[in-house]
Amino acid sequence: xxxxLLAVAIIALLALRVPVAFALLGPCLTYVTLNGQSFxxxxxxxxxxxxxxxxxxxxxxxxxxxxxNHAGIADRLFDFAQxxxxxxxxxxxxxxxxxxxxxxxMSGSALADAAGLGKVEVPAMVRKGYSRRFSVGITxxxxxIGPVMPPSIPAVIYASxxxxxxxxxxxxxxxxxxxxxxxxxxxxxxxxRRQSGLKAQPFDRARLRTASRRVLGxxxxxxIILGGILGGLFTPTEAAAVGAxxxxxxxxxYRTVRPRDLGAILRDTAxxxxxxxxxxxxxxxxxxxxxxxxxxxxxxEFMLGITDNQVVxxxxxxxxxxxxxxxLETTSVLVITVPILLPIAVEFGVDPLHFGVLTIVNxxxxxxxxxxxxxxxxxSPVTKLPVHEVFRGTAPFLVPLVAVLLLITxxxxxxxxxxxxxxx
Numbered sequence: 001x002x003x004x005l006l007a008v009a010i011i012a013l014l015a016l017r018v019p020v021a022f023a024l025l026g027p028c029l030t031y032v033t034l035n036g037q038s039f040x041x042x043x044x045x046x047x048x049x050x051x052x053x054x055x056x057x058x059x060x061x062x063x064x065x066x067x068x069n070h071a072g073i074a075d076r077l078f079d080f081a082q083x084x085x086x087x088x089x090x091x092x093x094x095x096x097x098x099x100x101x102x103x104x105x106m107s108g109s110a111l112a113d114a115a116g117l118g119k120v121e122v123p124a125m126v127r128k129g130y131s132r133r134f135s136v137g138i139t140x141x142x143x144x145i146g147p148v149m150p151p152s153i154p155a156v157i158y159a160s161x162x163x164x165x166x167x168x169x170x171x172x173x174x175x176x177x178x179x180x181x182x183x184x185x186x187x188x189x190x191x192x193r194r195q196s197g198l199k200a201q202p203f204d205r206a207r208l209r210t211a212s213r214r215v216l217g218x219x220x221x222x223x224i225i226l227g228g229i230l231g232g233l234f235t236p237t238e239a240a241a242v243g244a245x246x247x248x249x250x251x252x253x254y255r256t257v258r259p260r261d262l263g264a265i266l267r268d269t270a271x272x273x274x275x276x277x278x279x280x281x282x283x284x285x286x287x288x289x290x291x292x293x294x295x296x297x298x299x300x301e302f303m304l305g306i307t308d309n310q311v312v313x314x315x316x317x318x319x320x321x322x323x324x325x326x327x328l329e330t331t332s333v334l335v336i337t338v339p340i341l342l343p344i345a346v347e348f349g350v351d352p353l354h355f356g357v358l359t360i361v362n363x364x365x366x367x368x369x370x371x372x373x374x375x376x377x378x379x380s381p382v383t384k385l386p387v388h389e390v391f392r393g394t395a396p397f398l399v400p401l402v403a404v405l406l407l408i409t410x411x412x413x414x415x416x417x418x419x420x421x422x423x424x
Contacts, residue, residue, distance in 0.1 A: 003293050006031055020332045021278035028285045042285055049284020050277055052160050053237060059273040060240030061151045064225075064247050066268045068103070070261055071251035073218045074117050077102045078124070080211040086201040090192025092125045093138050094185060100142035101181045104149035105222035110367055114143035114375045118382040134191065136383045137393030140375050141184055141401060144364040147330070149177035150226055151240065154330055154363065157280070158356045161338045166236040167229045168424035172353040172415045174226075176361060176408055183400030191396075217250045230422060276331050283335030290339060300344045310348045314409050317341060318362055325366015326373050333363055353419060354412045361405050368394050368401075 006027050013023035025046075032042050068074070081095040081102075088094065099121065100113055118139050125135035147154050150170035159166040225243040228234040234242060251257025257265070307313055324333045338359065345355045367375040370391055380387045408414055 002031065002035075003295060006289070014328070019275075019278075020329055021275070021282045024279070024282035024286050024332075024336075028282065028289055031289055032285070041288075045285045045288045046281040047284075049287070050281050055156065055160050055280070057151070057156050057166065057237040057240040058153055058276060059269060060237065060244050061153055061156065062272050063244040063265070063269045064151070064221075064240065066265050066272075067244065067247045067251055067257065068218075068221075070257050070265055071247060071254060072256040073247070073250070074099060074103055074120055076211075076214045076218055078117075078120055080208075080215040082124075082201070083204065083208045083211040087203050090188050090195065091201075092121075092128055092130060093134075093188035093192065096121050096125070096135075096138045097142045097145075097181050097184050097188070100145045101149065101177070102218070104146040104177065105151070105225065110143045110147050110364060110375055113146040114140060114378045114382070117143065118379050122379075122383050132383065132385060133389060133393035135393075136379055136385055136390050137395070137397055138184065138188065140368055140379050140390065140394045141397035142181070143375055144367065144401065145177055145180050147364055148173050148180060148357070148360055150174065150229075151236070151243070152360065153276075154334060154360045155356065156236065157276075157331055157334050158338060158359060161335060162342050162352050162356060164352050164356065165424060168419040169353055169356050170226065170229060170236065171419040171422055171424050172357050173360070174418055175414055176357050176404065179404045179407065179414070180361075180401065183404045184397060187397055187400045217253070221246060221250075230424075279329070279331050280335055283332075286336065287339045295340060299340050300347060303344050304347075310350060311410065313345070313348050314350065314358065317345070318358070318405065318409060321359060321362035322366045322369060325363035326369035327366075329374070330363045330367070333366075334359070351412060351416055354408075354415045357415045358405075358408055361408060365398065365401050365405060368398060 009027035009030070010023055013026065014020065018026075029039075029042055032039070077099045078095065081098040082092070085091045085094055085098075096117075099117060103113060103117060118136070121139050122132070122135045126132050146152075150173050152170070152173060155169045155173055156166055158164075159169045221243060224246055225239045228239045228242065229236055248257065251261075303313060303316075306316070321333065321337070324337065328336075341359075342352060342355060346352065367373050368391075370376070370387075373391070376387050376390045376394065379385075379390050383390070385393075
């Protein structure tokens, strides 16, 4: 009964648009008080949830993304990709995907990707004759690559909650990220074949040389960050610090970041970090309550009563996570569901790395799903389109995204191959 009341209270507060951290903290503190536990216990559980060395990577990776946005790196990637394949039919669709893939090495946030790249890509595509609906749709869909491809903020949070290696989870995410990009590229190819009158540009060797020089610095960022992690030179936290310093140096070198911009950069980083940290702290207290009430065991018994088939279990998890991702913020869903679902997944024989990538991809698809899919609401003011029009443009691209999700679900080796090969 107490857990039912706790769940109702949390859901009611979320429905009233109370910030997630406080929607969790209020009912949890009430539970602790009514059950005769001390306030000090609550403080210990909240602080213990965020007292983690791997979580230090979160603000640093956020800093990398914020600095990359301020430094105009997205513009350089866009110019390079456009000069490379501008003569191909439907080229700006492929450019859109390629820029998101390139920018993903520096930004682990779908919302930052959608907001930053949307301002550049959508107007450029519309000027070249692409429909506004298609332009915003491919921009929204490709923004999901960022939180899957390392460095990924959701991956760092999952690794901390699940007690798995962040480096191994980063390695496990690489192939699925490329599969997402490939699936979207196939969708663009199919769409472009049915279009006429798309404006292409002639190949310009001089422009390509110039664009190549301009993109050389940003191209080294993934080599430093991911290469350092997989090569054993850095821990993910150290790689985040080195990556932030490197991107900041690029911004100063390009004169797109000035000393007076540092205040705004640090404020953006601190604001985003604070919201994530509050949610993680509140989730620590919620996790203690769930363990005390033996909720994971009860859920496991319920799931095993429904099915003893691993694939059926994963399909049920897919549906549940997409629905949760459509109405809740990604960090919130991770901290609420992973402590409950991961032990059950392990009991079904699912590799924790496989389950982690599966969880993140599901939650990213949820960002494109009404009623609250956050990417839809980010792109609406950026593109001056109503939210329902953004979704209509995005809907066709859900097909390749779900297809990749099902491939990951049914073929775990797609996820586990790379970390196994690297011995992680």
